[in-house]
Amino acid sequence: MTAGNLLCGFLALTFIVQVVPDSTGSEGPVFSEADIDKIKNALWLILGAFVFDGLDGRIARLIGKESPFGLQFDSLADIISFGAAPAFLMQRVILHDFNVEIERLGLVVASVYLLCGALRLARYNCLSAMPNSGNSREFLGFPIPASAAMVASLTMFLIWLEEKNLPTSSWRWVLLALLVFLSVMMVSEVKYPSFKKLDFRSRRPFIKFVAAVVVVACFVFLWTYLVPIVLPLIFTAYLVYGFVRPRLSRKLRREIEEDFDDE
Numbered sequence: 714m715t716a717g718n719l720l721c722g723f724l725a726l727t728f729i730v731q732v733v734p735d736s737t738g739s740e741g742p743v744f745s746e747a748d749i750d751k752i753k754n755a756l757w758l759i760l761g762a763f764v765f766d767g768l769d770g771r772i773a774r775l776i777g778k779e780s781p782f783g784l785q786f787d788s789l790a791d792i793i794s795f796g797a798a799p800a801f802l803m804q805r806v807i808l809h810d811f812n813v814e815i816e817r818l819g820l821v822v823a824s825v826y827l828l829c830g831a832l833r834l835a836r837y838n839c840l841s842a843m844p845n846s847g848n849s850r851e852f853l854g855f856p857i858p859a860s861a862a863m864v865a866s867l868t869m870f871l872i873w874l875e876e877k878n879l880p881t882s883s884w885r886w887v888l889l890a891l892l893v894f895l896s897v898m899m900v901s902e903v904k905y906p907s908f909k910k911l912d913f914r915s916r917r918p919f920i921k922f923v924a925a926v927v928v929v930a931c932f933v934f935l936w937t938y939l940v941p942i943v944l945p946l947i948f949t950a951y952l953v954y955g956f957v958r959p960r961l962s963r964k965l966r967r968e969i970e971e972d973f974d975d976e
Contacts, residue, residue, distance in 0.1 A: 714769030715787050721762035722794025728755040729801050744806075749872065752806055755798070759865040760940070762794035766858045784841055788834045795861035796830035807868065807888050822889060826896045830857045833899040850970070852905045855898035855955065859905075859948055864892065866944035873941035895952075903955040906970040 728751045734744055744752065769787065773779045800823040808819025833854050840853065867888060874881050958966060 714765045714772060715783065715790050718762045718765040718769065718787070718794050719790035721758040721765060722790065722798045725755040725758035725762070725794070725798040726801060728752070728758070729798065729805050732805055752802075752868070753872065755802060756865045756869055759794065759798055759802070759861055760944075762790075762798075763858050763862040763865075766791065766794070781842075784838060788838055791834055791857055792831055795857045796827050796834075799861040799864045800824070800827040800830075802868065803864065803888070803892055807871070807885055808892075819889075822892050822896075826860075826892050829896040829899045830860070833857050836900070850907055852907050854901050854903065855895065855905060855952060856907075857899055859951060860895045860899055863895065863945065863948035863952065864888075866940055866948060867891065870941040870945050898952065898955075904958070905951070905955045906958075908970065 732744065732748045732751050732755075734748075766787070769783075770779075773783055803826070804819045804823035808822060834857060836853065871881055871884050871888070874884065961969070
C-alpha cells in the first residue's frame, strides 16, 4: 500500500510537470483542455495516494506487521505524495504568475508548505519512536495527508467553477491563504483524532451501517458534486474540529471519534 502511495505521488508529479499555461488572464492562468486533463489526473493521483496511505497502516495493524521500517517508508512516500506533489501543483497551476508585484510569491508559499510538511513528518517519526506511542489516538498538528487531500479537492472545486463559467479569481486568494494556514497547522500543537482504532464492530453497529449506506448513496447519486464540493467540506470540518475538540465534553468526543473506550 505504501508503494502505491509513493507511485501515485510520482505519477502526479509527472503530470504536473507537463502543464504549461497558455497565457495569464484576469482570472489567473489559462490552460488548454489537454492540460486541464493532466491537472485532473494529478489531482486524482494525489487523492489516490491519500486512500493508499489510509489503508496501509490499518492493514499493517490488522495483520500485526507494524514495524519501524514501515513507518520510515511511509514517511518517505508521504513527503513525495503529500508534500512535493501538492506544493508543485499549487506553484505550477494555481499560484503561477499570482502577483507580478510580488515576484515568485507562489514559489515561496509552495516552498514553505513543503518545508512544514517535512517538519511535520519528522516530528511524527520522532514521537512515534517514543515508548507507548503506539497507543496514541491523536495527531499533533494537522496531518499532511489530510492537508494534501484538502488542497487537491479544493483545486477540483476551482476547476469545477471554471467549467461552470463562474468567477475564480477570489478563490485563488483563498487557496493561497489556505496553503499558508495549512503550513502553520501542520507544525502546530493542535491535536487531531487519528481514527487509528476505527472499528465497525464496536457499539451501535446499526447506526454505523446506516452511515455507510448513506456514504455509498452519496457516491452513487452525488458523484458529480462529491469531489469538488463534498470532499472540501469534509476536510474543512476536520481542520476546524481540531479547534473545537478541546471545548467538547469527553463523552461527546468519544462518540464523535468512534466510541473509543478509556483503558
